[in-house]
Amino acid sequence: MELKITCIPGDGIGPEIVAEAKKALDAVAEKYGHHMQYTDILMGGASIDVHGVPLTDEAVETARSADAVLMGSIGGDTTTSPWYKLAPNLRPEAGLLAIRKALNLFANLRPAVLYEELAGACPLKTEISEKGFDMLIMRELTGGLYFGERKTTEENGIRKAVDTLTYDENEIRRIAIKGFDIARKRKKKVTSVDKANVLDSSRLWRAVVEEVAKDYPDVILEHMLVDNCAMQLVKDPAQFDVILTENMFGDILSDEASMVTGSIGMLASASLNDTKFGLYEPSHGSAPDIAGKDLANPIATILSASMMLRYSFDLDKEADAIDGAVKQVLKDGYRTGDIMSDGCEKVGCKKMGDLIVERIK
Numbered sequence: 001m002e003l004k005i006t007c008i009p010g011d012g013i014g015p016e017i018v019a020e021a022k023k024a025l026d027a028v029a030e031k032y033g034h035h036m037q038y039t040d041i042l043m044g045g046a047s048i049d050v051h052g053v054p055l056t057d058e059a060v061e062t063a064r065s066a067d068a069v070l071m072g073s074i075g076g077d078t079t080t081s082p083w084y085k086l087a088p089n090l091r092p093e094a095g096l097l098a099i100r101k102a103l104n105l106f107a108n109l110r111p112a113v114l115y116e117e118l119a120g121a122c123p124l125k126t127e128i129s130e131k132g133f134d135m136l137i138m139r140e141l142t143g144g145l146y147f148g149e150r151k152t153t154e155e156n157g158i159r160k161a162v163d164t165l166t167y168d169e170n171e172i173r174r175i176a177i178k179g180f181d182i183a184r185k186r187k188k189k190v191t192s193v194d195k196a197n198v199l200d201s202s203r204l205w206r207a208v209v210e211e212v213a214k215d216y217p218d219v220i221l222e223h224m225l226v227d228n229c230a231m232q233l234v235k236d237p238a239q240f241d242v243i244l245t246e247n248m249f250g251d252i253l254s255d256e257a258s259m260v261t262g263s264i265g266m267l268a269s270a271s272l273n274d275t276k277f278g279l280y281e282p283s284h285g286s287a288p289d290i291a292g293k294d295l296a297n298p299i300a301t302i303l304s305a306s307m308m309l310r311y312s313f314d315l316d317k318e319a320d321a322i323d324g325a326v327k328q329v330l331k332d333g334y335r336t337g338d339i340m341s342d343g344c345e346k347v348g349c350k351k352m353g354d355l356i357v358e359r360i361k
């Protein structure tokens, strides 16, 4: 199979981790007889430095013409980087929001899994972590507060800022359908998270999710208020299968969930539209403090490449080969600094990539 992939190395540790993910993809291609065709585009700070904007129309068109996009990370140190002296719509993050919108990537899948080998890194009490957990946060990605109208004004010397949270029923329905479809392939439970005791947008969310649930009698639906969900994630994460929620709640809860695993450097993500097209990126950020030092953990990006094979190309066997190689490398006791523990061997980003490639072959 010919796989046309657009890569966004991006900023910070992005280029290093994308390089390792490409190595893993190439190893899979060689083993299973596929051909990868990569085209790089600039986004975030890397694009600002060259073009003065975090994403150009040409870059969007290149991404659109591919079968899938593999991204590293974007952004820099918000207190010291000159990128953050620019107007908000010209900063690195604006590029990420723009590509999500331009490519209609409304469904963001963020798995948060407690890896057996890394259970020691979980910050929760043993009696909670020993139950294990494997949840998927399904975050709506192109609506809500991050895309609503916003403005800052000043009236009679008083500064005022407004952000708007809008959802229409179609935006809610399409993400709910994706959530239930995926729950069907997992443990068949959807926890829909909202703030329906206060917000109209949440009351509509809840009503539409209920309607969609009627078509999935085999999937259990429960509703949970977002503040309670934040609490339940540390109290009893094993209760969750698919968490279905709107943009900002999903942004916040997915960071919390990844922290609870103790190994954010391991967590992949996929952002999908209503075709097979998707953008795949690690759940962590650009870690500018360790960029270029061969210290980053490439596993989240390598697992994102595996999600790409699975969701955009239906190459399950190939994706399993990557996931299996990652599990094996952990079993064999190799760790990058972020997941290091006693008795293991500490390796850099490149070496971790090499070790995974060896196990794919």
Ligand code: IPM
Pocket (backbone or CB within 6 Å): 093, 096, 097, 251
């Ligand atoms: C994420 C990030 C982005 C978001 C930022 C960088 C705009 O936090 O992917 O979760 O809020 O969506």
Ligand code: MG
Pocket (backbone or CB within 6 Å): 251, 252, 255
């Ligand atoms: Mg976030």
